[in-house]
Amino acid sequence: MKVNIEIDCTPEEARQFMGLPDVDKANAVYVEQFTKAMKGVSNLDQLQDYARQMAPMGQMGLKLFQDFVQASSRPAGGKTDKTDD
Template sequence: MKVNIEIDCTPEEARSFLGLPDVSEANKLYVDTIAKAMKGVSNPAQMAEFAQALAPMGQMGLKMFQNFVEGGLKGSSAKSSKSDKD
């Protein structure tokens, strides 16, 4: 048997329901800082260099996030196939 549940809520409601912290103020500060710094960028190469410097842990951070997502998807599909056999 397979049951699907659809929940319609805002991101704020989902964070609250899951017990996650509200990071909207930190996000606003981060976006404002980047916007101010980007005002001085005059060409695409300069923008790419700036974005790479701002990314948390640069390329390594992006790779870690990608591995995290792929691992979650593999675990989810393995779980689904196991429950389908039951």
């Protein structure tokens, strides 16, 4: 048996329903600080250093985010550049 339930709600309503905290203010502060730090960036190496320092969970968080972006940019069901041995 297969049952599908569709719920139509906003992200804010879903957050409240699941009891998750409201992180809008914390996110705004984070984005503001990151934006200020990026204004002084003059080269790619400096940008990467700032990103590592500012990223949640440091280097590990940055790597997870990079992996997420790379995975989401692949076509659905598409082949990856990795081979299975």
